[in-house]
Every structure is written in structure tokens, then in C-alpha cells.
Amino acid sequence: MYKPTLDYAQQLDKEDKLAHLRAQFHIPKDKEGNDWLYFTGNSLGLQPKQTQQYIQQELDDWAKYGVEGHFEARNPWMPYHEFLTNSMAKIVGAKPLEVVVMNTLTTNLHLLMVSFYQPTKTKYKIVIESDAFPSDRYAVQSQLKFHGSDAEDGLIEWKPREGEELLRIEDLEKIVDEQGDEIALLLIGGVNYYTGQYLDIKRIAEIGHAKNCIVGIDLAHGAGNISPELHESGVDFAAWCTYKYLNSGPGSLAGLFVHEKHAHNKDLPRFAGWWNHNKETRFNMRQPFDVMPGAEGWQLSNPPILSMAAIRASLDMFEEVGMEALRAKSEKLTGYFEYLINQIDTASIKIITPSNPKERGCQLSIQVKNADKSLHKKLTENNIITDWREPDVIRCAPVPMYNSFEDVYRMVETLKTLL
Incomplete structure (x- = not known):
């Protein structure tokens, strides 16, 4: 059974076998240098730190070989x-x-x-x-x-x-x-x-x-x-x-x-x-x-090789971890998120995403009663990056590769205060 406490969220992170992946991504920061709470991987995923290296390799080979890079590059472009x-x-x-x-x-x-x-x-x-x-x-x-x-x-x-x-x-x-x-x-x-x-x-x-x-x-x-x-x-x-x-x-x-x-x-x-x-x-x-x-x-x-190099950087991470492990964490992370939202004593919001983890991915869609986008704007002002979709839904996606259980806990605590 989940618990609505920071200590519990941090304990889940300590037990998370994929927690190390977070350090392999660039997490956007606020003006004080604190990590944003980023819940919009369903619109644009964060950048893996190794992406720059993968793209730089192709830039270096373009500089070194010119057109011959199609065959002579470390990763030849012809079959890339x-x-x-x-x-x-x-x-x-x-x-x-x-x-x-x-x-x-x-x-x-x-x-x-x-x-x-x-x-x-x-x-x-x-x-x-x-x-x-x-x-x-x-x-x-x-x-x-x-x-x-x-x-x-x-x-x-x-x-x-x-x-x-x-x-x-x-x-x-x-x-x-x-x-x-x-x-x-x-x-x-x-x-x-x-x-x-x-x-x-x-x-x-x-x-x-x-x-x-x-x-x-x-x-x-x-x-x-x-x-x-x-x-x-x-x-x-x-x-x-x-x-x-x-x-x-x-x-x-x-x-x-x-x-x-x-x-x-x-x-x-x-x-x-x-x-x-x-x-x-x-x-x-x-x-x-x-x-x-x-x-x-x-x-x-x-194809454009620089784009493919960025895709390759990400796919190599998926290859290392595997979808089975990611799905397992996703279900637990989203389950905890759902639990915390349901603990909020309000009629102003409700989750419209299926409650059955097998019938959803990592996104929870929060429907806002009498919506005017103000709640979403307040979340953004608090450095919580979610996604608004008309007419009345805030989409939140805790992504198992880089979001933590503490992210989820802190987001819901802020949401509670704003409500």
C-alpha cells in the first residue's frame, strides 16, 4: 500500500533499479539551479547526455571525410x-x-x-x-x-x-x-x-x-x-x-x-x-x-544522419534497459501518482485516464472543473512543466527513464497547495 509522505517516495527511489538513468539526462533547471519537475515527455522527451557525443562523431567524420563519410565514417552513413x-x-x-x-x-x-x-x-x-x-x-x-x-x-x-x-x-x-x-x-x-x-x-x-x-x-x-x-x-x-x-x-x-x-x-x-x-x-x-x-x-x-545519430543515442539506452523493466517502473510510478492525486480532497479535478495500469501508459490526464487554464499556468510558474490540452485537461507524464517518485510527490504537494 502506498503512503503519502516524502520519506516513502524517497524510499521508493532508493529501491528503484532504474534510478541511475536520471543522471544520464539533462534536467532543465530554474533560475536558482533547481531541477524542474518535468512531466512532458509525452510532448518532448529530455535530452540524453550522450546525444551530443553521438552527433559530434558524425560532425567530426563529415569534417574529416566529406562525401567519403558515406563509406569511411566510423558509422558509415550509407547503411546508417x-x-x-x-x-x-x-x-x-x-x-x-x-x-x-x-x-x-x-x-x-x-x-x-x-x-x-x-x-x-x-x-x-x-x-x-x-x-x-x-x-x-x-x-x-x-x-x-x-x-x-x-x-x-x-x-x-x-x-x-x-x-x-x-x-x-x-x-x-x-x-x-x-x-x-x-x-x-x-x-x-x-x-x-x-x-x-x-x-x-x-x-x-x-x-x-x-x-x-x-x-x-x-x-x-x-x-x-x-x-x-x-x-x-x-x-x-x-x-x-x-x-x-x-x-x-x-x-x-x-x-x-x-x-x-x-x-x-x-x-x-x-x-x-x-x-x-x-x-x-x-x-x-x-x-x-x-x-x-x-x-x-x-x-x-x-536520411538526415544527425537526426539518426540522436535517435541512436537514445535507442542504445533502451537496448541496455529493455521495455519490460521500463514498463514495470512506469506502472508503479503512475500508480503512485494516481494514489496521491486521489488523496486530494477536492471536486475540482479528476483523472480521466484508465485506472487499470494495463490500459494506460505513463500519462495521467487530469480534467479540471470549470477550466480556464489558470491551474496549468500556476504549475508552470512553480517550475512544474505539464501540458495543457483544450478544453480542460492537464496531461502529466512521469517518464520511467528520468522521473522519480520524489518528482511525483513534490508535484502533487504543489498541486494540493494551488487547489
Whole structure:
């Protein structure tokens, strides 16, 4: 049973086998040199201290070798993306063949929809969560328009029930059962950005595939946070960013997954560039297009190495620790956070994230009654960095790699005072 005391929080930190990781990150500080209480790894992860070294290596090799760095650098740039594949595949539960790091999230979703959203006159609709991240909504609406459909008519929203905040899987099942003959694609966020709800990805795939719908997952808030087991889930494709829980830096490259069952289908429509052409003959230049198998077959251009170096710095930390240990700490850390918030005697706030640790990542979404953003502003003034989302939610993500139990305790003590 948890205890609402500083001594107890500090004891949990002493027992934490991952506590040493905090010292490997740059923690922002206030004017007096005190660490911020940073709870926005769900928007931008903190910088690992080794990132600078990884990027500097590539800057040094660029200075030393120029173009020859593609082959002569300590980490040759030509195959650099391959250095990331195995670690990234472990994080999302995929085979190396199924994963590649490339582009940015919404760009990848569009490239994947080029291949997997193939509407007909009768089967053309797309299902998303009603509170999907805006970029996903804009992407699917533009795809509907591009294919000649009405964006409103072609979009089906999976909504919470009246008076509820969370989605029910049986409601999605009903939608697909009743309208599946008209649905071409389900594009669902694996972890909802607003509520923090972790959805049953495997069940979503089963529901969609039962009606011959393609199933895609946006893992922007899932990669490095939960264990989605993408291969086992059977989803057709997925995409995610790396700058949140994967700590790769603002706007860094994204990840892409295409299930093995599609790996060798050269007839899938796709946009082409020289980086998804057969790597053995890529530099012969005057060859007819020969697409590579697997996720690499969706690349277009040679990637930005400096961004990949930052991703590699982070992935090496994940490789050392493993998702199982991170998830175990995450569940305990978030459980303690939830316990402390529930100890506050107030009707002004409530947690809308699922209470079951298996149905959430490390984010807790705190709904504020009669919200006007003032509570969030007061937290910021007290050097507690959280994230406000309209109309009335403060998102807080204690990240197991660098947040401590004492962070959580001090945050809630301040929250109590402000309330």
C-alpha cells in the first residue's frame, strides 16, 4: 500500500533499479539551479547526455571525410538507418524486416495510406477515434478528398458514450459490424493523446480484418511508452514519432512498421524514390525500379544522419534497459501518482485516464472543473512543466527513464497547495 509522505517516495527511489538513468539526462533547471519537475515527455522527451557525443562523431567524420563519410565514417552513413532497426523493432515488438526509421510521422502515415488505403465506390470509409490527434484527422480527411470522397461522409468516428471520456472496444466492434462493408481503413491511435487510454491493438486488428478492412495504428504516444507487440497484433501498418518517449530531439525522424505479410508484395501501390530501390543496384543509376522487401521499401530519400545519430543515442539506452523493466517502473510510478492525486480532497479535478495500469501508459490526464487554464499556468510558474490540452485537461507524464517518485510527490504537494 502506498503512503503519502516524502520519506516513502524517497524510499521508493532508493529501491528503484532504474534510478541511475536520471543522471544520464539533462534536467532543465530554474533560475536558482533547481531541477524542474518535468512531466512532458509525452510532448518532448529530455535530452540524453550522450546525444551530443553521438552527433559530434558524425560532425567530426563529415569534417574529416566529406562525401567519403558515406563509406569511411566510423558509422558509415550509407547503411546508417540499419544501425537503428534491431533496437527499434524490439521497442515496438516487431521483426527487423518490418521496421524502418524515416521521415516524420504524418508523412509516413500518408505514404502508408498510398499503399493501404485503396477505396472503391462502395468500400471507402475511414474510422478514427473521435478525439484523434488533429494531424491524423487532417491526414485522413485529405486522403478522402484526394480519392474523390466527401471528407464528412467518408469519416466515421469511434466515440465515447454519453457522459464518458474513454472508448469502449465493443462500440468499435458494433461500428465495424454494421458498416464494415463500407469501411476500407481503421486508423486508430494506440494510446490516445488526450486521455492516455491504451487501446487493445490486437483486438482492433481482429475487428477490422473480420470485415476485410485494413488496420493502421498511430503510435505517437505509444512507442517507448507501452509494449504494442505490433507483429503479434497483426495490424497492417503503424507509424510513430521518436521525439516523445524515445528522446530523440525536437522534430526528429519517425518510425514505420509494415507487417511481414505485406513484405514481399511488390504490387502494392507506393510512391518511389531511390532509397526504396534495391540497395545492391541503387548506384547503377539507370536501372528500372526494383523495390526492396519489407519496411525499407517505403523509404524515399537518403536520411538526415544527425537526426539518426540522436535517435541512436537514445535507442542504445533502451537496448541496455529493455521495455519490460521500463514498463514495470512506469506502472508503479503512475500508480503512485494516481494514489496521491486521489488523496486530494477536492471536486475540482479528476483523472480521466484508465485506472487499470494495463490500459494506460505513463500519462495521467487530469480534467479540471470549470477550466480556464489558470491551474496549468500556476504549475508552470512553480517550475512544474505539464501540458495543457483544450478544453480542460492537464496531461502529466512521469517518464520511467528520468522521473522519480520524489518528482511525483513534490508535484502533487504543489498541486494540493494551488487547489
